[in-house]
Amino acid sequence: MGNVLAASAPLAPPPPPSPLPPSPGFSPSLSKPDEETGLGSPVEASDRLENPGTIEDLHKKCKDVFPVNFEGAKLMLNKGLSSHFQISHTINMSSVTQSGYRFGATYVGTKQLSPTEGYPILLGDIDPNGNLNANVIHQFGSRIRGKLATQVQRSKYTAVQMTSDYRGDAYTASLTLGNPDILNNSGVLVAHYLQSITPSLALGGEVAYQRGPGVPGGHVAVVSAAGRYTNGESTISGSLGLAGCHICFHQKASQQLQIGVELEVNSRIQESTGTIAYQIDLPKADLVFRGSVDSNWTVGAVLEKKLLPLPFSFALSGMINHSKSQFRLGCGLIVG
Amino acid sequence: MVMSPSTKQKISIILDVSKVVFHWGFIPAVLYLGFKKGADPGMPPLSFMNLLWQ
Numbered sequence: 001m002g003n004v005l006a007a008s009a010p011l012a013p014p015p016p017p018s019p020l021p022p023s024p025g026f027s028p029s030l031s032k033p034d035e036e037t038g039l040g041s042p043v044e045a046s047d048r049l050e051n052p053g054t055i056e057d058l059h060k061k062c063k064d065v066f067p068v069n070f071e072g073a074k075l076m077l078n079k080g081l082s083s084h085f086q087i088s089h090t091i092n093m094s095s096v097t098q099s100g101y102r103f104g105a106t107y108v109g110t111k112q113l114s115p116t117e118g119y120p121i122l123l124g125d126i127d128p129n130g131n132l133n134a135n136v137i138h139q140f141g142s143r144i145r146g147k148l149a150t151q152v153q154r155s156k157y158t159a160v161q162m163t164s165d166y167r168g169d170a171y172t173a174s175l176t177l178g179n180p181d182i183l184n185n186s187g188v189l190v191a192h193y194l195q196s197i198t199p200s201l202a203l204g205g206e207v208a209y210q211r212g213p214g215v216p217g218g219h220v221a222v223v224s225a226a227g228r229y230t231n232g233e234s235t236i237s238g239s240l241g242l243a244g245c246h247i248c249f250h251q252k253a254s255q256q257l258q259i260g261v262e263l264e265v266n267s268r269i270q271e272s273t274g275t276i277a278y279q280i281d282l283p284k285a286d287l288v289f290r291g292s293v294d295s296n297w298t299v300g301a302v303l304e305k306k307l308l309p310l311p312f313s314f315a316l317s318g319m320i321n322h323s324k325s326q327f328r329l330g331c332g333l334i335v336g
Numbered sequence: 337m338v339m340s341p342s343t344k345q346k347i348s349i350i351l352d353v354s355k356v357v358f359h360w361g362f363i364p365a366v367l368y369l370g371f372k373k374g375a376d377p378g379m380p381p382l383s384f385m386n387l388l389w390q
Contacts, residue, residue: 081375081382081386081387082379082382083376084370084373086367087367103363105366105367107366107369107373109369122362122365123366124363124366126362126363130363132363134358155359157355182351183344183347304341
C-alpha cells in the first residue's frame, strides 16, 4: 500500500516558457555557480557527498509546509486492490474548479528498488468527458529515471512533459522536453544540473530553450542559477534567473512545528510576493495543520485530521483575501 | 528540418492515431496490468466488481 500512495505525485505542468530573450547583463552572476562547481569539488571529499536530488525538488521541503487550498466539497474513495494496484473514485463539487466525478487508477510494477519503491509506476485519472491526466515513471538501471506526464483536455493534449534524470554520486542532471511538436518544430527543452559542493551546499543551473511560432525570433534560451544550503534543521534554497528570483527558507523549529518563508520576485511583470507558512504536526491527535499569510493579504489554512480508528481522513480548507474580499471554503472526506 | 508535405501528412496521421490510442487506452492499460498482477498472496481473487465496491 505504501508504495502505491508514495507514487501518487501530481502532474506537474511543463516549465513556463519565457518570452524574454536573455540579455548579456545578467550573465556574470549566472556563470558564478559553474565556476564554483569546478573549484569547490575536492576529490577526497567526493565519497562523502550525497546526491542532491533534482532541481525540481529544490524548494520541495519549503513548499511542503505551504497549505494547498481547495474550494468546495470533495469526497474521495481510495481502494487498494493489491499492493501493486489501487483505484480511486473522486467526487468534486466546486464553483471555481471543474465539478464532477473522476476515476483514478495506479499500478506499481514489480521492479523493487527498495521496500517502498517499485517501478514502473503508471498513474492516471479520467473524468466522464475524457479529460485525462496520465503519468508514467520508470527507473532504468540504478541511475536513470524517466518520467512522462500528459494532460488531455477536451481531446487536446494540453501538456506533455518528458523528463529523464541521471543521478550521479554527487550530482543530478536532468533533461526535460515539454510540449514537443515535430510538425511545427516547436517545444521547450530544459536542461538541469545540480551538484553537491559540500555536504551542506548544492549548486546548479538551468538552461531552458523554447522554439515555436509564438516566440519572438522563433526561439529563445533562458539561463538561471540555483542553489541550496542546509544547516542542521534549516534549509535555504534559491533560484535566480532573468525572469526573477525565488528564495525559500525552511526551518524545523521543533518536532511539531515547521516554518517556511518564500520570496518570489518576477521582474517581467514587476511583482514580488512574500509568504510565511507554518505546519504543525500533532501525531497524538492525528492532525496536521498548515497555515500561510502572504504580502497580497491572503491568509490560507488547511486542516487534515485522520479519524482513527475509521479509515477516514477529513480535510478543511479556508482561504481569505482581505484586500479583494474573497473567501473560499473547502471540505473533503477521504475514505481509505 | 524540412519535410515534404506527404511525409508531414503521414507523420501527422501516425501522431493523431497514437494520441487517440494513448488517450483512451491509458486507464484500461493500467487496469489490465493491475488485474494481470492479481491479488496479493492469501487474498481473495480480484474481480471486475472490485472497481466499484467490495
